Amino acid sequence: MKKQTILFIGAGRMAESIISGLVKSPNIEDIYVSNHRNREKLMNLENKYGIRPSFSWSSDAEKADMILLAMPPEAHPEFLKELKPVLTGQFVVTIAAGIGPSFLEEHLGQDVPAAWIMPNTASEIGESMSLVAYGQAALEHHKLMLKDVLDAIGESEVCTEEQVHQLTAITGSAPAFLYAFAESLIEQAETYGISHEHAVKLVSQMMAGSSAMLKLKKAPKELREQVTTPGGATAEGINVLVQGGYSRLIKEAVIATNRKALGKWQENQ
Incomplete structure (x- = not known):
């Protein structure tokens, strides 16, 4: 070619x-x-x-x-x-x-x-x-x-065209959700007396390593369970997220993003 x-x-x-x-x-x-x-x-x-x-x-x-x-x-x-x-x-x-x-x-x-x-x-x-x-x-x-x-x-x-409309919130917008998650972790890490630069390094490498594990085609559920000992410290943190509606909020964020994008698209018709 x-x-x-x-x-x-x-x-x-x-x-x-x-x-x-x-x-x-x-x-x-x-x-x-x-x-x-x-x-x-x-x-x-x-x-x-x-x-x-x-x-x-x-x-x-x-x-x-x-x-x-x-x-x-x-x-x-x-x-x-x-x-x-x-x-x-x-x-x-x-x-x-x-x-x-x-x-x-x-x-x-x-x-x-x-x-x-x-x-x-x-x-x-x-x-x-x-x-x-x-x-x-x-x-x-x-x-x-x-x-x-x-x-x-x-x-x-x-x-399909319809799928691009629906999935853009996940591949295009969701990185912002991920970065917002990173910001929160960095802010909390700084409360333990480390510098901002050190906190960024810790969080960014943690996320890069976790993403690499996902790219090895391992199921997120399997990876989560590997980290989460029943009744352990990580499980306690997961419980807080579950009680706060973590999964529901992520899905609602995707739906809200799609709704906004659809509104903008309709304005251009």
């Missing part, structure tokens, strides 16, 4: 996270980035990653195999009106919350190859868990093209 050229429309944090992974891929020819609101950001990205700043995205679109929309959901409808007459067969991919391939097809045409990916910020270190849904016109070579992108930033899972 030939090396591909990608045009990013938008240069926010997630776009930069993806770019930082892509520049390491041997399958990428060129990366163009357009960000009309902040030319200084483009210069910084050029210095940092060697990307090509795009000051006329419509002209650079003809060079691209893939156009990756890294803009807010609410900016899509107006931009897609401008994009439609410029397209000459490019694969259009969005990373915006709530903007699935059906939305792209509705605005660009059913014959336009389209996809929706939802990575997370761990793409910055090549450890994202990305969700992807394809439109009707996406062919095998488009999927291979996008797989190159997703492999450069971590792992991915192909889902």
Whole structure:
């Protein structure tokens, strides 16, 4: 498969996270980035990653195999009106919350190859868990093209559009839940007289090691039981979490996240 050229429309944090992974891929020819609101950001990205700043995205679109929309959901409808007459067969991919391939097809045409990916910020270190849904016109070579992108930033899972809507709260938003958990542990560790830096080291390594155990395909229940001696100290801590509705709160947080995302999506229709 030939090396591909990608045009990013938008240069926010997630776009930069993806770019930082892509520049390491041997399958990428060129990366163009357009960000009309902040030319200084483009210069910084050029210095940092060697990307090509795009000051006329419509002209650079003809060079691209893939156009990756890294803009807010609410900016899509107006931009897609401008994009439609410029397209000459490019694969259009969005990373915006709530903007699935059906939305792209509705605005660009059913014959336009389209996809929706939802990575997370761990793409910055090549450890994202990305969700992807394809439109009707996406062919095998488009999927291979996008797989190159997703492999450069971590792992991915192909889902239906509805599943991406539902699961983004778990793969995209739940890292924030995890970091909030870490913050609480760090704060408590500091009350025992250690420095903030020491507390961060203890908690981050504990979480990294625990995540590594999960990645060995061991069941969370099995791992929890290994740590939890019946009637022991850990069991006492688990009891506090259970009595506080820990599992219920996590599930409610996911549901609330999805509800909010759905509301934003409906606003953009």
